[in-house]
Amino acid sequence: MMPGRTLRKTAPSAAPAEREVVAECAVQLRRVGDRWDLRQKILNLLTKLFCPET
Template sequence: MMPGKPLRKGAQQPPAPAAEQESIIQCALQLRKIGDILNLQQKILNVITKLFCPGT
């Protein structure tokens, strides 16, 4: 498999080692937490905007 070449439709990637999978899982969890925090901040900003700028 070449790095820049996409996989064929039916092709599967070889399974990653356990340590690599653990790293992938931890990375996904951290990205999820960051996304949740940013979403909460955006919701708070939207509420503040509606309170101080009711015409918009």
Template sequence: MMPCRTLRKSAPPPAAERDAVAECALELRRIGDKADLRQRILNLIAKLFCPKT
């Protein structure tokens, strides 16, 4: 059996860093939402103009 080691708790990141990470995540979400919407529209157009019988 391996001896147990206590894990050191790291200090929480500074508020400015947390805000930057949150803003970055929000921007990535927006970019992903736009890409998803564009793909859905393209799929709809392809379905309408190129129906597979």
């Protein structure tokens, strides 16, 4: 530790209900991301099929 600096207090651990909400939010964001990724892959495939010169 550097002189003149104080230790940061650690935050108390999140309540179990809050952890569940965070986990559900992460799952939902992952699903949205997967859908966007699939959409982009389909658009890329269509572009390759219909615009072969690019």
